[in-house]
Structures are given as structure tokens and as C-alpha cells.
Amino acid sequence: MIAVIDYDAGNIRSVEKALQYLGQDVKITGDPEEILGADKVILPGVGAFGDAMAHIRNRGLDQVIRRVADQGTPFLGICLGLQLLFERSDEAPGVSGLGILQGEILKIPDTEGLKIPHMGWNALHLQNEGRLFAGVKEHSYVYFVHSYYLKAADETIVKASTEYGTRIHASVEQGNVFACQFHPEKSSDVGLKILKNFVEL
Numbered sequence: 212m213i214a215v216i217d218y219d220a221g222n223i224r225s226v227e228k229a230l231q232y233l234g235q236d237v238k239i240t241g242d243p244e245e246i247l248g249a250d251k252v253i254l255p256g257v258g259a260f261g262d263a264m265a266h267i268r269n270r271g272l273d274q275v276i277r278r279v280a281d282q283g284t285p286f287l288g289i290c291l292g293l294q295l296l297f298e299r300s301d302e303a304p305g306v307s308g309l310g311i312l313q314g315e316i317l318k319i320p321d322t323e324g325l326k327i328p329h330m331g332w333n334a335l336h337l338q339n340e341g342r343l344f345a346g347v348k349e350h351s352y353v354y355f356v357h358s359y360y361l362k363a364a365d366e367t368i369v370k371a372s373t374e375y376g377t378r379i380h381a382s383v384e385q386g387n388v389f390a391c392q393f394h395p396e397k398s399s400d401v402g403l404k405i406l407k408n409f410v411e412l
Contacts, residue, residue, distance in 0.1 A: 213410065214249035216276070217241040218266045220256030220291060222394070229396035229403065235410055243275045251285045251410065252276075254292035255396075257356065260316065261303030263291055273309060280311050283387050285412045293361060293383070293390035302359050312385055314363035322376035328358040333373040333381075333393070341370025341384050343391070343408045353381075353391075353398040353405075361392060 215226055217239045230237045230253075238245060246252055254276065256263060267273050279286050288296050297308045300316035308316075319327050334350040360379040363369050371382035371391075382391045389409060395402035 212236045212238055212245075212249050213251045213253060214246045215239045215253045215255060216246060216272065218256070218263065218270060218272055220258045220263055220266070222257040222290070223255050225394075226253060226255045226289065226396045229406055230410070233403065233407055233410060241270055241272065243271065246272075246275050247278060247282070247284075249284065251287070251412070252279050253287045253289065254295065255289045256291035256295070258291055259302060260291070260294055260300040260308070260359070261306045263295055264303070264306050264308065267295070267309075276309060277311060280386075280388050285409065286388050287409050288388075288390035289396070290357065290392060290394055293392050294359060296388065296390055297361065297363075300359060311388060312363065312368065312383060312390070313365060314361055314380070316359045317362055319358055319360055319379075320376050325376050328356060329375050330356045333375060335371040335373055335381055335393075337371050339367060339370050339384075341382060341389075342412065343382060343384065343389055343405050344370060345408050347401060347404055347408075351401045353393040353395065353401055355381075355393045357392060 294316045332352040395405040
């Protein structure tokens with residue numbers, strides 16, 4: 212069973228539908244025992260960093276997520292779910308993230324001709340042989356919706372990057388923890404391939 216963590220964030224149902232399309236048994240849940248007992252765990256989400264961390268902490272899910280990471284269960288953060296895995300965000304000064312991965316979330320710089328939030332399709336530069344990207348071609352396009360971006364402390368965990376006013380770390384992998392700033396569930400066949408690679412880990 213794949214547990215999709217429910218913490219009152221947006222965009223959870225589209226992740227559920229994409230996984231069901233791939234033939235997976237999916238459960239949207241905030242129950243710690245179900246999350247800890249799942250074969251794989253996904254932290255999706257669209258929303259604000261500070262609000263999301265408050266919801267997660269109020270439900271004790273921060274400790275649950277750390278236990279999932281520590282016990283080696285494959286874990287995937289999507290969009291806001293990627294950002295929450297890191298230490299801090301410009302969006303919520305003074306609010307600590309989960310700190311499972313090292314790095315910070317920065318505001319996309321204002322650049323003439325580029326709208327913020329960044330909404331749309333961007334090409335990925337693949338690097339460091341990420342397992343989520345097996346069988347995915349270089350410069351494949353995926354769908355982004357965000358105003359803040361990841362700058363990982365350790366370049367070796369970065370498996371895909373893109374350019375939008377700056378260089379954006381678009382996907383990371385460290386051990387059993389994976390994350391994508393883009394939305395694989397909204398990224399057509401390429402996104403389904405990435406999700407399929409995750410469920411087949």
C-alpha cells in the first residue's frame with residue numbers, strides 16, 4: 212500500500228488518481244500507524260510553507276515522517292512536499308522545515324519577462340543518475356507551479372535541474388528519500404514514468 216499523507220494541503224487527489232491509474236493500492240491518510248506500515252509514502256502538497264509545517268507539527272506528523280525516512284521506506288515529496296523536507300524557506304522566516312535534507316528554499320528572483328509564480332512546462336537537465344529518471348530522456352518537459360525554489364546544500368543529491376530566472380534544483384534523491392519540485396502527476400507520460408519508477412523501487 213502507498214500512503215499519501217493528508218495534512219490539509221491541496222492537490223492530494225490528483226496524486227491518488229495518477230497512482231491508481233498505475234494500478235497501485237493508495238490510501239490518503241493522516242494516521243501514523245498506516246503511514247509507518249505503508250510500503251511507500253508520498254508527501255504531496257500545494258500551499259504555504261509555514262501553514263503546512265504548522266499542520267504537520269500539530270498532528271505529530273513531523274516525527275512520523277522522520278521515522279519513515281529513518282526506517283528506509285521509499286519516500287517521495289512533491290512540490291511543497293519537497294520544500295518541507297529541507298531546513299528553511301524564505302516564504303516563512305523563522306519556521307523550521309523537517310530538516311531531513313540539507314538546503315534552503317529561496318524566492319524565485321524577479322526577472323524581466325518571467326512571471327511568478329512559475330506555472331508551466333519546463334525542460335529538465337538530468338544529472339547524477341537519479342533512480343526516478345530511469346528511462347526518462349534528457350530535456351523532458353514537466354509541469355511546475357511554484358514561487359520558491361530549492362537550493363540543496365549538497366549538489367550530489369540533485370538528480371534534475373531546470374532554469375527559470377535562476378538554476379532550480381528540480382529533483383533530489385538521498386538514500387530512500389526522493390523529492391520533485393514539479394508535479395509528476397500533472398506531467399503527462401513523463402510524469403507517469405517517474406511515478407512508475409518510484410512505485411517499482
